[in-house]
Amino acid sequence: MSAQPQYITDANGQKLSVILPMADYLELLENLEDLATIAERKDEGTIPLEDVLKELNL
Numbered sequence: 001m002s003a004q005p006q007y008i009t010d011a012n013g014q015k016l017s018v019i020l021p022m023a024d025y026l027e028l029l030e031n032l033e034d035l036a037t038i039a040e041r042k043d044e045g046t047i048p049l050e051d052v053l054k055e056l057n058l
Helices: 022-040 049-055
Strands: 006-009 015-021
Touching: none
Parallel strands: none
Antiparallel strands: 006 015
16 A cells, blocks of 8 residues: 555544545455455365366476
């Protein structure tokens, strides 16, 4: 992330909202999508590397 976030606060100084540069916001969204994908696939089985290499003819 490139810049410090800015906060919108209420009269008591409680943070209500945050302002981020667009690039930082998009990076956060991408990270959330990646985490969601990982969570969806956590119970999937794995394939040994040797089997993958054989399948790819390497």
